[in-house]
Structure formats: structure tokens, C-alpha cells
Amino acid sequence: MAKRDIPEINAGSMADIAFLLLLFFLVTTTMDKDMAYIRKIPQKLDVPPPDDIEIQARNVLKIEANSQNQIKVRNTYPDPSEISESILEFYRTSEKVNHPELNFPLYSTADLALCEREKRKLNEQIDGFDAVGDDEMVVFLQSAIKQWEDKEKALKLLERVTGLTELREIDKQAHIKIVVQKATTYSIYTQIHNEIEEAVNILRNDKCKELFGEKYTVMNFRYNQNPDENQEDKDKLDLIKILYPGKIIEVEPKN
Amino acid sequence: MSKFKKVDERSAPAMNTASLPDIVFMLLFFFMVATTTKETDPTVKYTAPSGSETEDLTPYKQRSEIDFLYLGRPRNPSRASAFEYGFALSLDNVVRAKADGLYTTNKVGEWKQNKFDSKPARMKKPIDGVITCIKADQEAPAGLIFEIRKQLQEVDALKIAYSVKDLGVNN
Numbered sequence: 001m002a003k004r005d006i007p008e009i010n011a012g013s014m015a016d017i018a019f020l021l022l023l024f025f026l027v028t029t030t031m032d033k034d035m036a037y038i039r040k041i042p043q044k045l046d047v048p049p050p051d052d053i054e055i056q057a058r059n060v061l062k063i064e065a066n067s068q069n070q071i072k073v074r075n076t077y078p079d080p081s082e083i084s085e086s087i088l089e090f091y092r093t094s095e096k097v098n099h100p101e102l103n104f105p106l107y108s109t110a111d112l113a114l115c116e117r118e119k120r121k122l123n124e125q126i127d128g129f130d131a132v133g134d135d136e137m138v139v140f141l142q143s144a145i146k147q148w149e150d151k152e153k154a155l156k157l158l159e160r161v162t163g164l165t166e167l168r169e170i171d172k173q174a175h176i177k178i179v180v181q182k183a184t185t186y187s188i189y190t191q192i193h194n195e196i197e198e199a200v201n202i203l204r205n206d207k208c209k210e211l212f213g214e215k216y217t218v219m220n221f222r223y224n225q226n227p228d229e230n231q232e233d234k235d236k237l238d239l240i241k242i243l244y245p246g247k248i249i250e251v252e253p254k255n
Numbered sequence: 256m257s258k259f260k261k262v263d264e265r266s267a268p269a270m271n272t273a274s275l276p277d278i279v280f281m282l283l284f285f286f287m288v289a290t291t292t293k294e295t296d297p298t299v300k301y302t303a304p305s306g307s308e309t310e311d312l313t314p315y316k317q318r319s320e321i322d323f324l325y326l327g328r329p330r331n332p333s334r335a336s337a338f339e340y341g342f343a344l345s346l347d348n349v350v351r352a353k354a355d356g357l358y359t360t361n362k363v364g365e366w367k368q369n370k371f372d373s374k375p376a377r378m379k380k381p382i383d384g385v386i387t388c389i390k391a392d393q394e395a396p397a398g399l400i401f402e403i404r405k406q407l408q409e410v411d412a413l414k415i416a417y418s419v420k421d422l423g424v425n426n
Contacts, residue, residue: 035309182398187304
């Protein structure tokens with residue numbers, strides 16, 4: 001059988017085909033990323049919370065916005081872009097030394113011995129409630145113990161990295177309260193979140209840089225890329241979050 | 256006696272274009288990898304407000320841990336009156352009007368639950384871990400946002416994201 005040459009395929013139009021595909025992806029690509037403020041909403045409660053919980057005025061930073069998109073922070077009427085300064089003031093006034101005479105949340109100092117004491121106390125309480133069969137109270141106290149354990153973990157990390165044995169911690173009740181009206185626009189609403197995020201990021205970045213030599217936002221971004229593999233980062237982030245919890249309470253608008 | 260050939264008699268040699276496809280393919284692959292597809296093309300008109308200090312949602316999108324809902328004005332302005340506050344909610348491209356006996360926001364819980372239930376088991380995380388991202392128009396009233404929040408609370412989908420357009424993305 002005669003050997004026949006296989007004719008060469010003309011690849012001249014390959015480029016055209018590739019161009020066609022390229023153009024398709026060029027046109028459909030959107031480079032803008034989806035950016036957002038991530039928040040947690042509170043769990044639904046089966047029973048209404050008791051209304052005798054006392055919250056001190058000093059622990060609340062109330063930010064209000066009305067249907068005319070005017071903003072009020074505590075008793076001042078700042079420009080929307082100045083809200084973050086009020087938040088920084090709220091967190092920083094008593095950070096180093098407590099100023100009980102000023103209307104800002106106080107700090108307390110926690111160390112490992114305190115964690116141990118609190119845990120022991122709670123465990124005794126649990127035994128007491130267990131004996132009478134009050135399951136709800138037991139679950140509640142167990143979550144309180146969990147908080148102290150987290151704090152213990154953070155303290156150990158702090159000691160390992162910086163040698164400090166205690167941490168200054170803001171009042172558990174301290175929070176930012178957002179009160180809007182039904183007709184407040186989404187842009188004002190997100191602007192408030194923007195300002196809160198800005199202030200909290202400044203606080204966390206400064207602290208994170210001081211302790212670990214790296215910005216909080218950078219670390220958080222890296223952690224989010226691969227949440228299952230960065231245990232070290234997670235512990236550090238948790239520590240910073242304990243220092244600056246950035247608690248937000250959003251009140252459902254009534255009018 | 257032409258000792259010198261005329262220059263313009265010589266035709267230009269053909270350029271070798273054999274490597275052109277390679278170059279084009281390289282570009283092509285770059286754009287293919289860089290492309291993130293939009294979840295849906297929203298059936299409502301919306302202009303996102305601008306903001307800064309935001310978090311990037313791309314990692315969550317890659318892990319399919321996020322659902323988007325759109326809140327904007329209906330494409331057909333004359334239909335606006337059919338909706339509460341004149342704003343329509345688009346859930347997977349379905350826009351429901353009040354006239355059908357359905358409010359715009361009271362389907363959110365059901366929608367979220369359905370979406371969650373239809374996920375394959377191997378991708379399942381607790382519903383709490385799946386973010387719901389609200390992409391709302393800058394004029395949208397906060398009242399509707401809180402109605403959505405309430406709906407999500409009912410189904411225990413507690414992680415929420417307020418979408419904005421970040422003007423100076425610095426990550």
C-alpha cells in the first residue's frame with residue numbers, strides 16, 4: 001500500500017476563532033467586585049426579653065436618622081462623614097484610664113486569674129440549677145462560660161506574642177444603636193454603616209499593628225480567602241474582636 | 256547594467272503569524288479566569304449607593320455561600336404604584352406585586368428556605384453561614400430593609416450583607 005502523506009491542516013483561522021472567544025469574554029467580564037457590609041441579625045426570641053434589663057446611658061451611642069435624612073448622634077447633629085469621630089471618642093475616652101465622670105463606657109481589666117475565678121463561679125451556679133432541673137438557665141450559663149474560655153484563649157495568645165498578662169476590655173453592654181425611620185433612604189443607612197466600619201477598622205487596625213505588626217483588615221482578608229487553614233489568624237482576629245467588639249443594635253423603625 | 260537592484264522590486268516577506276493564536280489564547284485565558292459571572296441580571300432598576308471600608312464578597316461567591324436579592328424600582332415606571340413605597344423586590348428575577356395578594360417582602364423567608372433546601376448535601380453549611388446580600392437602590396426606604404431582616408430572622412438566616420459600590424477598593 002502506498003504511503004500517503006497526511007495533508008497539513010491549515011491553522012490560519014485558529015487565531016480568528018480564538019479572537020472570537022476572547023471578544024466574548026472581554027465583553028461579558030465585569031471587573032467590579034461585589035462589596036458590602038456584613039452584619040449579623042439577632043436571633044428570633046420565642047419569649048419577649050424581660051424589660052427590667054438596665055442599660056446605662058453611658059454605654060449607648062445612639063445614631064438616629066430621620067425621613068429627611070438628617071442625622072443625630074447622641075445630642076449633636078454632625079455631618080454624616082463625622083460620625084466615625086464620635087465612635088472613636090466613644091471607644092477611646094476610657095481606654096487607658098477610666099473617666100467615670102464622662103458619659104462614655106468604662107473599661108475593666110481581665111487576666112487569667114479572673115477568668116479562672118469567673119469560670120469556677122459559673123460552674124457552681126450550673127450545678128445548682130442542674131439540681132433543680134432548670135435547663136434554660138444551664139444553657140445560658142454554659143454560653144457565659146464559653147465567653148470566659150474565649151477570653152482565656154485570647155489572653156494566652158496575648159501573653160505568648162507580646163508578654164502582656166492582662167487586657168483592657170470595654171463594658172459588655174457598650175454598643176452602637178442605630179435608629180432609623182421607615183422612609184430613611186438606603187444610602188443614608190449604608191453611610192451610617194460605613195462610618196461605623198471606618199471607626200471600628202481604625203481601632204482594630206491600630207491595635208492589630210501594635211500587637212502583631214499587621215493590619216486587621218489585611219489579616220481578615222487573608223483569613224476569608226481560606227477560612228479552614230488559617231487557625232493562627234483566626235485566634236489573632238478573635239483577640240482583636242474581643243478588644244473591640246463593635247456591637248451594633250439596630251432598632252426596627254416604627255414610623 | 257544594473258548593479259543595484261531596485262529596492263521596491265522586492266516584496267515584503269510574509270510575517271510569520273503562527274504564534275498569534277498562542278498570544279490570543281493567553282489573553283483569552285486571562286479573561287476567562289478573571290470573569291466572575293453575575294448571579295442574575297436584576298429585573299429591577301437600581302443604583303447602588305457608594306461607600307468605603309467594605310468587605311469583598313468574592314470569596315463567599317466562590318464558595319456559593321451567598322444569595323443576592325435586589326430592591327429597586329420596577330423597569331416599567333407605571334407599575335411602580337403596584338408596589339409598597341414604589342420599590343420592587345427581585346428574588347431570582349421574579350418580581351411580585353402587591354396586586355397578586357403578595358407583598359413584596361413577605362416571600363423572602365420562604366425564598367431563602369427553598370434556596371437552602373435545594374442545595375446539594377455536600378455543599379450544605381448551616382443556613383446561618385449563608386449570607387443574604389441586599390442590593391438596594393440608594394433611594395430605597397430603610398423600612399423595607401427591616402422587613403427583609405425580619406423575614407430572614409424567621410428562617411434563622413442571620414448573616415446579612417448591605418451592598419454598596421466601593422469607590423476606592425484598596426484590598
